[in-house]
Amino acid sequence: MASEVLPELLEAVRRFVDKRLIPLEAQVDEADEVPADVVADMKALGLFGLSIPEEYGGLGLGMEDEALVAMEFGRTSPAFRSVFGSTVGIGSQGIVMDGTDAQKRAYLPRLASGELISSFCLTEPDAGSDAASLRTRARRDGDAYVLDGTKRYITNADKADVFTVMARTADTPKPADGVTAFIVEAATPGLKIGRPERKMGQRGAHVCDVVFDGCRVPADRVIGGSKGEGRGFRTAMKVIDRGRLHIAAVCVGTAGRLVQEMRRYALERRQFGKPIADFQLVQAMIADSETERCAARALVLEAARQRDTGAGVTKEASMAKYFASEMVGRVADRAVQVFGGAGYIADYGIERFYRDVRLFRLYEGTSQIQQLVIAREVLKDQDA
Numbered sequence: 001m002a003s004e005v006l007p008e009l010l011e012a013v014r015r016f017v018d019k020r021l022i023p024l025e026a027q028v029d030e031a032d033e034v035p036a037d038v039v040a041d042m043k044a045l046g047l048f049g050l051s052i053p054e055e056y057g058g059l060g061l062g063m064e065d066e067a068l069v070a071m072e073f074g075r076t077s078p079a080f081r082s083v084f085g086s087t088v089g090i091g092s093q094g095i096v097m098d099g100t101d102a103q104k105r106a107y108l109p110r111l112a113s114g115e116l117i118s119s120f121c122l123t124e125p126d127a128g129s130d131a132a133s134l135r136t137r138a139r140r141d142g143d144a145y146v147l148d149g150t151k152r153y154i155t156n157a158d159k160a161d162v163f164t165v166m167a168r169t170a171d172t173p174k175p176a177d178g179v180t181a182f183i184v185e186a187a188t189p190g191l192k193i194g195r196p197e198r199k200m201g202q203r204g205a206h207v208c209d210v211v212f213d214g215c216r217v218p219a220d221r222v223i224g225g226s227k228g229e230g231r232g233f234r235t236a237m238k239v240i241d242r243g244r245l246h247i248a249a250v251c252v253g254t255a256g257r258l259v260q261e262m263r264r265y266a267l268e269r270r271q272f273g274k275p276i277a278d279f280q281l282v283q284a285m286i287a288d289s290e291t292e293r294c295a296a297r298a299l300v301l302e303a304a305r306q307r308d309t310g311a312g313v314t315k316e317a318s319m320a321k322y323f324a325s326e327m328v329g330r331v332a333d334r335a336v337q338v339f340g341g342a343g344y345i346a347d348y349g350i351e352r353f354y355r356d357v358r359l360f361r362l363y364e365g366t367s368q369i370q371q372l373v374i375a376r377e378v379l380k381d382q383d384a
């Protein structure tokens with residue numbers, strides 16, 4: 001069903017990106033805020049429900065379809081995608097994948113419509129790459145759990161109505177086995193949001209601390225219900241596999257935009273009496289960028305198709321995210337070079353992309369963590 005609406009959806013997103021979002025890129029960077037009417041249009045387009053099943057009011061896209069939409073969105077500032085990215089991805093998928101029927105009914109329709117914004121709280125001041133060592137505590141107290149601890153760099157925390165929170169319910173020999181996932185509403189007493197951090201790029205998308213201080217969460221908000229205790233880290237890792245493919249697809253889209261920007265500028269800009277596009281050293285930068293973009297696209301779509309068959313894609317998602325995020329970093333660097341001095345000047349917008357794409361190599365697992373995952377999977381599987 002979802003695939004039937006895909007061509008129409010892709011066309012609508014393409015138009016929206018070209019007509020509505022690209023003209024606003026500089027303004028959003030300057031104001032550090034996506035305008036409210038743009039967010040309303042995103043809701044109307046159904047973007048908050050991309051990955052939520054149709055029975056809960058979403059579009060129910062498979063991974064390949066979602067990747068194609070993410071590639072379209074990648075063609076503009078990543079801050080726009082972030083508006084719905086944390087709800088579509090890491091914020092809601094824990095409920096979709098492992099939530100009880102009651103949890104799905106209570107939250108998914110409102111997430112799909114954009115009525116509720118969600119965020120994902122895994123990282124802490126002392127637990128980043130080593131996420132399983134997280135220290136936020138959830139202590140059982142009657143029919144509730146009491147949460148204490150601090151989560152760091154949480155995307156959309158200042159806008160979120162509901163959080164998926166990973167907290168420790170037990171001290172187990174393997175730290176990951178003592179982690180439980182909770183659905184926590186933003187209005188819960190004892191939950192506080194810090195000030196948005198100042199960042200290198202992706203201005204318009206905010207990250208803040210989320211602090212839990214004696215925050216009482218009903219026991220029926222454990223994702224997966226009574227069977228969910230101790231399963232939170234597994235939920236988080238499944239969610240992140242999907243998230244990595246989504247981010248990889250965004251990187252492919254951004255690389256496509258940058259190749260187009262390089263092409264346009266190289267044909268227009270003249271030096272030594274001819275367009276710089278005539279110089280083979282400039283052509284090499286464009287050729288390398290386009291080749292790498294297409295290689296990343298193939299890798300992302302292959303992994304997404306594999307996931308749609310129900311196969312595990314831990315290695316493939318890491319490879320896609322690793323290659324695509326490093327690739328777009330190289331492409332953005334070449335784009336600055338093709339633009340020459342203009343590449344360094346804010347009015348041309350290329351330096352903004354250069355700053356924006358740097359994040360893709362850091363969040364949802366740094367490049368080094370992707371390398372470790374890929375190597376682990378290869379080393380344990382002789383047929384890899």
Ligand SMILES: Cc1cc2nc3c(=O)[nH]c(=O)nc-3n(C[C@H](O)[C@H](O)[C@H](O)COP(=O)(O)OP(=O)(O)OC[C@H]3O[C@@H](n4cnc5c(N)ncnc54)[C@H](O)[C@@H]3O)c2cc1C
Nearest residue numbers: 120121122123128129153154155207362363364365366368
């Ligand atoms: C803008 C932004 C948005 C974010 N959004 C969210 C969010 O919504 N929710 C959330 O939970 N988190 C979020 N994060 C957190 C992000 O996922 C972490 O920053 C990231 O996983 C890295 O953790 P860290 O910053 O603690 O770095 P560290 O883990 O301290 O890593 C520092 C360096 O050491 C390297 N390193 C660490 N361990 C190893 C190892 N074993 N082998 C080799 N190298 C290693 C890393 O690759 C890196 O180069 C966000 C971060 C940012 C900056």
